[in-house]
Amino acid sequence: MSNYDDSKYIGIWGPERAGKTTYVLALKQYLRRAKSYSKSQSQDRVITRDSKWEMIATPETQGKLRQAEDRFVRGIFPEPTDPNQAPDYYDFTFKKGDDRYDVTVVDAAGKHILDDADPSGYLGLLGGCSGLLILLDTKSDMSGTEQSYFAALDRLLSFMAPEGRVRQSIAFCLGKVDQDDLWSALHHEGKQINELCWEHVPGFADFYENHQKSLTKAHFFAISAVGRVATPRSYDRPNIVVEGPSSRMVDPDDGWLPFRLFDPLLWLFDQLDSEILNPLERSFKKRHYQE
Numbered sequence: 214m215s216n217y218d219d220s221k222y223i224g225i226w227g228p229e230r231a232g233k234t235t236y237v238l239a240l241k242q243y244l245r246r247a248k249s250y251s252k253s254q255s256q257d258r259v260i261t262r263d264s265k266w267e268m269i270a271t272p273e274t275q276g277k278l279r280q281a282e283d284r285f286v287r288g289i290f291p292e293p294t295d296p297n298q299a300p301d302y303y304d305f306t307f308k309k310g311d312d313r314y315d316v317t318v319v320d321a322a323g324k325h326i327l328d329d330a331d332p333s334g335y336l337g338l339l340g341g342c343s344g345l346l347i348l349l350d351t352k353s354d355m356s357g358t359e360q361s362y363f364a365a366l367d368r369l370l371s372f373m374a375p376e377g378r379v380r381q382s383i384a385f386c387l388g389k390v391d392q393d394d395l396w397s398a399l400h401h402e403g404k405q406i407n408e409l410c411w412e413h414v415p416g417f418a419d420f421y422e423n424h425q426k427s428l429t430k431a432h433f434f435a436i437s438a439v440g441r442v443a444t445p446r447s448y449d450r451p452n453i454v455v456e457g458p459s460s461r462m463v464d465p466d467d468g469w470l471p472f473r474l475f476d477p478l479l480w481l482f483d484q485l486d487s488e489i490l491n492p493l494e495r496s497f498k499k500r501h502y503q504e
């Protein structure tokens with residue numbers, strides 16, 4: 214982990230196969246490419262904003278991610294995180310001009326959190342982060358298993374809110390919104406992201422209702438690491454094919470454009486700033502993230 218005093222720990226958590234590792238790999242690749250995207254597609258406000266940022270891995274993190282990155286640029290997804298493996302750490306510096314955030318991403322394998330005896334100290338680890346990115350996935354059933362992920366999240370939030378209020382900022386991210394049903398609900402039916410979560414993530418509505426009061430700093434995001442394939446008419450279909458037991462991206466090359474990947478982190482950065490700055494500085498600094 215980074216030794217800087219100004220390091221922020223941002224935890225990423227989600228059930229198995231929700232896309233945590235892919236998220237980190239895709240974000241790094243996307244920010245690297247955003248500079249050239251912003252020249253070729255300069256009307257896109259999001260890309261232009263993101264193109265000013267750099268995401269720099271420490272040498273150790275680079276070593277850890279190298280193999281998976283080589284595969285990812287060819288459209289091949291990371292090996293599933295071993296559910297028995299201890300949490301993995303990735304250290305990055307996010308830089309834009311004079312702004313700098315040292316962030317340790319805790320990639321916590323879903324299942325670890327299920328054991329209520331918490332043998333690997335997950336509650337302390339994730340509960341001690343300044344911000345959390347919780348990745349929701351419509352396909353990983355979080356409620357139906359014998360040990361429910363939502364029960365585990367309940368424990369985590371109770372741990373974080375001993376007095377009934379969660380201090381930390383939480384970005385709830387609905388991932389894989391490239392999927393046809395989610396994409397069309399979001400873009401054609403004008404559904405709000407939180408509505409999509411209630412409707413498409415089994416168990417989420419009940420979970421959220423139970424915690425709504427204590428979650429004072431929560432925000433919803435919709436993201437996709439693979440994006441959609443653009444045709445002259447529209448963004449036609451998800452940029453992904455399933456081949457046997459695995460899947461890969463159809464177009465990992467220059468045409469690849471993920472969807473809104475950086476938004477949750479920019480929002481978390483803004484929240485972290487507003488905790489340490491006085492109100493005057495806060496309004497001056499609040500420029501990273503726009504609704």
Ligand SMILES: Nc1nc2c(ncn2[C@@H]2O[C@H](COP(=O)(O)OP(=O)(O)O)[C@@H](O)[C@H]2O)c(=O)[nH]1
Nearest residue numbers: 229230231232233234235290389437438439460
């Ligand atoms: N459709 C779609 N599938 C994705 C996306 N990101 C990841 N996946 C799929 O989800 C699987 C699990 O992703 P992974 O990052 O290994 O999940 P983790 O267990 O949370 O680290 C991948 O192998 C892909 O098949 C996405 O943005 N869209």
Ligand SMILES: [Mg+2]
Nearest residue numbers: 233234293294
């Ligand atoms: Mg993983």
